[in-house]
Amino acid sequence: MRTTEYLLATLKETPSDAEVISHQLMLRAGMIRKLAAGLYTWLPTGVRVLKKVEAIVREEMNRAKAIEMLMPIVQPAELWQESGRWEQYGPELARLNDRHGRGFVLGPTHEEVMTEMVRNQISSYKQLPITFYQIQTKFRDEIRPRFGAMRSREFVMKDAYSFHLSNECMDKTYEIMHQAYCNIFERLGLDYRPVVADSGSIGGAVSHEFHVLADSGEDDIAFSDASDYAANVEMAEALAPTTPRAAATEQLTEVATPNAHTIDDIAKLFKVEASQTIKTLIVHGIKEEDSDEQPLVALVLRGDHQLNDIKAEKTGSVAHPMTFASDEEIKQATGTNPGSLGPIGLKMPVIVDRSAANLADFICGANKDGYHSTGANWDRDITGFEVADLRNVVEGDASPCGNGTLSIKRGIEVGHIFQLGKKYTTAMNAGVLNDNGKNEILNMGCYGIGISRIVAAAIEQNHDKYGIKWPEAITPFQVVLIPMNMHKSHRVADVAQKLYDELLEAGVEVLFDDRKERPGVMFNDMELVGVTHTIVIGERNLDEQLVEYKNRRSGDKEKLAIDSVTDFLKSKIG
């Protein structure tokens, strides 16, 4: 490709609404342009990368014996009503009507269409197990699209679905797909981790997320320093402290604390660590049937810990989804305002986090406006409480796997695999005849990869102040040729042309910067676009029949004989 016959579309300045580095660089390197909020046009350079990611995913899916197909983006509303997600999905599901007034949705995912296809086309256990996939555009009307291709409303996804009779068979395919995902991220050249995940609203039991590690990631991942254990922070269990609780040494004392309402205030006032204080959060409990009364539940954590709402919901006492009680509700139930709450004498179920339950002589609200209690102790001052894991793990916690301690890093979720079980197949009555000739509902697995998000994640992980540094597997071009002042030197022009022809002949994806630009402009543009292998052709070296090779990733430079360039590059590209 010659730049004069291409659309390079690089920018010197960063459009002002780009926040994260991958978004900025994708705009500046001429990969994407915004059409509207969360909607992007992929320019030629962006498409070249996108297609390479797709190709790797496609190869590994095929290798895992998944079969490619293609389903429509526009899907009939009836299917979504049948699965129950027409109501469940909420405003993120974009709905529309055709000219006859019939309801449709823009597909945010394809479980329904897939299940519909399988119930019609697969009728015997002899056809199982079977896995289908597609690489296709999805639409999710996100509340807040941001970060460019990282979280857009329209995006490219690979989604796969497997079907089985037995759980064992589903497990087996799940393992195969897990391995296929590892192969994909390995080949992409990304630093990634599979992590144990919450299966969220899609449902089902077993689930893993695949995260690309990057500081700009939106998820916290907890790792063990001594094993392979990795889990989304929302899922990682906070183990009970192993040291026994200290004995009570202080008397319970009420202290006036008129201006202290937060944990920070209290810790400063009493000159103690936040970990010696307790915070009490009032949330909505589960309503009794045929009762209008809204029960409340008190959740108690150490002052320095954060509540994990998924864990709270799992206690069985807390409403789904977890919601905080309003100030009025709290005032009515406890007679005090939120800043002075404590577990002592509360007339509602009290659930105490394991770490908080291990404290002795701690400080908590006195349930009296403007007062806190010091020297509080469990069992002596508070009784009738329940102990559970309620908090997010923090750096330095013992790993739940039993080996090592946890550290926490940011990750970008680029893949997610689930064992769905029979959730959709039951709702949509998708079964096959088993070996007894009886109809049996199918087990289902689903496996997603965010193709366009991978492009952004790869940039987050591979850039410097000059621009992108592509992993070779997904580089938009394999080689760039940068001639110095070609229009003034026939020798430079001739050599550049010869190398270009040779590389094309050898099947190398080469970008020939044949613009009449000053060298600095070319260098800057090409470093921004981020192609690894660069050949600079200049008068300076031509007397010795040499050209210059530069590696964008390693920074290595060397001089090459003109005749050896093609072979040299072919060996580098592999």
Add this chain to the structure above:
RNA sequence: CGGUAAUUGGCGCAGUUUGGUAGCGCACUUGGUUUGGGUCCAAGGGGUCGCAGGUUCAAAUCCUGCAUUACCGACCA
């Protein structure tokens, strides 16, 4: 959806306080100049200042309403 801010040629911004014929840099076109790290000079094309209404002799500027966009909070590949 709530909170904050913004909206002026393709991009980045000034001009708004104090109303008086719309400006700068980048990009683009033409000519020249320069040539191994974003040259320099000259000429040129392109904007009814987000939209609607109001105040005024006069509105990018003041007032009202609406829209769009970005950032901070709950979902997800």
